[in-house]
Amino acid sequence: MKNLIEVKNIKKNYGKKEAVKGISFNVEEDEILGLLGPNGSGKTTTIGMLLGLLKPTSGQIFIDNLKLEENRIEILEMINFISPYIELPKKLTVKQNLYVYSKLYKVKNIKERIEYLSEKLRIGELLNSITGELSSGQKNRVSLAKALVNEPKVLLLDEPTASLDPEVGDFVRTFLEDYKKEKKISILLASHNMNEVTRLCKSVLMMKNGEIIDQGQPEDLITKHGRTNLEEVFLKLSRSKSEFN
Amino acid sequence: MSLTRIYGLFLRHFYLITRSFPRILDLVYWPSIQITLWGFISNFFATHTTYYNNAVGVILTCAILYDFLFRTSIGFNMLFLEEIWSRNFTNLFIAPMRIGEILTSLVITALIRSLIGLVPAILLTSPLFGISILDLGIFLFFLFLSLYIFGITLGILVSSGLLRFGPSFENIAWSTMFLLAPFGCIYYPIETLPEIFQKIAYVLPLVYIFEEARNILINQTVNIENVYYAFMWNTFYFSVSIALFYYSFNAAKNKGTLINMGE
DSSP: OOEEEEEEEEEEEETTEEEEEEEEEEEETTOEEEEEOOTTSSHHHHHHHHTTSSOOSEEEEEETTEETTTOHHHHHTTEEEEOTTOOOOTTSBHHHHHHHHHHHTTOSSHHHHHHHHHHHHTOGGGTTSBGGGSOHHHHHHHHHHHHHTTOOSEEEEESTTTTOOHHHHHHHHHHHHHHHHHHTOEEEEEOSOHHHHHHHOSEEEEEETTEEEEEEOHHHHHHHTTOSSHHHHHHHHHHOOTTTO | OOHHHHHHHHHHHHHHHHTOHHHHHHHHHHHHHHHHHHHHHHHHHHHOTTSOSSHHHHHHHHHHHHHHHHHHHHHHHHHHHHHHHTTOHHHHHTSSOOHHHHHHHHHHHHHHHHHHHHHHHHHHHHHHHSOOGGGGTTHHHHHHHHHHHHHHHHHHHHHHHHHHHOGGGHHHHHHHHHHHHHHHTSSSOGGGSOHHHHHHHHTSHHHHHHHHHHIIIIIOOOOHHHHHHHHHHHHHHHHHHHHHHHHHHHHHHHHTHHHHTTO
16 A cells, blocks of 8 residues: 655744654555644644645655645645634535535536535535535535545545534544545544544554654554553543653 | 623723734724824815815715725735635635635636726716716726726735734734825825825825826826836835735745634
8 A cells, every 4th residue: 555645754843832843654545544632732733734734844745755845736636624623605505615616626527526425425405505504513514525525635634523413423434434445545534532533543643742652553552551442542641741751 | 780790801802902913003093094194185175275176076086096996905805804704714725726826816806896896986976976087088097907906916915914914914904005095195186295204105106196197187188107107116016015925825834824814
């Protein structure tokens, strides 16, 4: 399997503050990698650098063997992102939003693509609704449709099921599992929901204070740290001081 | 009534004001700008009562021209601010768009927005006041083009500030036009300004545009030099604004403003 994401020793400093301290990792094709860590551990900064929204202080990022620094547009064409902290224009209908973003990503066969995503994500009945009037669960599925409109090879997910009820959360997780299997895409998933991470991710990275403090398959980490589930491992690593700092 | 709660709510707004320099600036300069602008207008009319043969025509024409400039600039800023308010900013900047594509799209949209406002205003002045801005003739096109370029330039400059400093720069977006109004000599000749203000006015394209509009309407002659200087300064400021936008985009990528915008 080839690596679709390659991160090589990236650092990000804000003045004297080191937000990310030289981390490296890869995400293979057809893999979901979990990015875990307490608030302020550097997850969002890492995702920001992968999206080209933040310039690393040093280090290199490659997406599908292309260097991000030199191929920003080509890379942005093949990746996408979803986060509960960003939204689509509220006053546009769902269909208008999907159409606009299809244009921005130069999608061919826009009508077919929107129809496909509408069916897969069960948003067909919402297409003519005003986006700002949708419920959280509906908005989440519409945002996911926008994130898949360009058939990305790499999908970056920042807490994709935060604030969703269990039924919608389960629907989104099942969808992501199936979509990844079907399209062989790479997904980097930042989440605080440990059950979600255990279910979806082949392996996880644990970040703290801008560093990767542990990594491996969820079940291996649980065994290694002598805990019964990933949440306990997360708590142990988050609260540890001398061991990793 | 609880004084503690009243004080608590007062503090909520007080902290907001004291933590943001643009907000303090906003409070200070509105009265100053209004007094300065209307002071010059009053001063001019008090001493030059016979300057305008057709005062209503000249003032209304200049008001329409200024409104076009105002709407172009604010329109451009609004397009940018809309993305921040709707929390769509990140989506836009992770789409595979070049900066040039974003700017071109905003420039075209701002023109359409301005024309939607301009056309009814022009049509209204004729039946209501018996005045037609079309009296400016073919040079009207050049004056509008100059104003459009300068309006877009101001819009790009403010958007650069929004990129670099984030939403706290929003207040500046609303006030740039008013800050420049006294120097633009919209309703009075440049001689009305004190000498130091005249020096500032001469390095802005506005003074040449409004001087020429008055020249055509009052003297029925065309001074091509005014049109030339307006375009020269426009070219300069437009180039500066584009360079600054690129600089701000890169600075925002270093500082992290792009990822936190709208939060």
